[in-house]
Amino acid sequence: MIGGMDAVAHGKRVIELEAGALQAMQERLGEPFARAVGMLKVVLDARGKIVVVGIGKSGNIGHKIAATLNSTGSTAVVLNSQNALHGDLGLISDGDAVVVLSYSGETVELLDLLPHIKRFDVKVIALTGKPESTLSQHSDVTLDTSVEREACPMNLAPTSSSTAMLVMGDALAMVLLEARGFDAEQFARFHPGGALGRALLTKVADIMRADDQLAQVSETASVQDALVAMSSARAGACVVLAADGKLAGIFTHGDFARSYQADPMVGGKPVAELMTRGPICVSADSLAAEAVKTIGSHRIDDVVVLDAEGKPVGLVDTQDLARLKIV
Helix, strand or coil, X not given: CCCHHHHHHHHHHHHHHHXXXXXXXXXXXXXXXXXXXHHHHHHHHCCCCEEEEECHHHHHHXXXXXXXXXXXXXXXXXXXXXXXXXXXXXXXXXCCEEEEECCCCCCHXXXXXXXXXXXXCCEEEEEECCCCCHXXXXXXXXXXXXXXXXXXXXXXXXXHHHHHHHHHHHHHHHHHHHHCCCCHHHHHHCCCCHHHHHHHHXXXXXXXXXXHXXXXXXXCCEHHHHHHHHHHHCCCXXXXXXXXXXXXXXXXXXXXXXXXXXXXXXXXXXXXXXXXECCCEEECXXXXXXXXXXXXXXXXXXXXXXXXXXXXXXXXXXXXXXXXXXX
């Protein structure tokens, strides 16, 4: 029996074996992968689709690959190999691409199906651990997902091999996404629900603090003036405006707290002396997801929102993102 820290050690060993298999696959990735991406792009550009087929664990991985492709704008369907010979071959059309998953490349059900698939004018891409297999020989491109051994202690249960197939599918989907110029706004169209959908479909202008919720003072104002403006707007930051109405800087409660510790009489000082010049900004027309990314990457609590002319029109507070369930 395995228990306690022995279980942890064995768990780490499993992860180590699978990570090693992925590293080896990465190192041998080459021209066939580029050809596969090119084939899939041609198919999708011609409004064809990607048909994914596999048996057993490979079939389960196939469902995940198809889901990832669909979520990134690459139309994909899963063909049930057991039902394919009884009418489901109707899923395939001339001009499609068929991605076949079989680690051995000798799965009887798939090899029986392959001649019927190849009656269509399609490209066949094999994901297999046996590049010399029958499946590989009858495919247009083979992507090698071989592993030295499974993470299973008996070297039997598909573990490293299924992970390799999954990651190869992710690599295809993500590189295909880039090759097709798929962007965040297109991604949003396929993810309308939940927090992700809210972040992707919502514009910064929809969530920013504006008008009487936006604390603003001129560059000539005092720290006390800025505190009054923040209190009135119930905000933790104040936008400081230059004489021409453009952004001069931002002053936060954090700035005040730090300054107060050094000088309790800081309230009478010009806010321009203590504000942060050149603060991080986002456009009012950008997606809320960009504000989320900006706040996270810069580790800040507030980001200034600018209009097309570069003038501040709002403020996004990290607490607002949580309240609106965008993060």
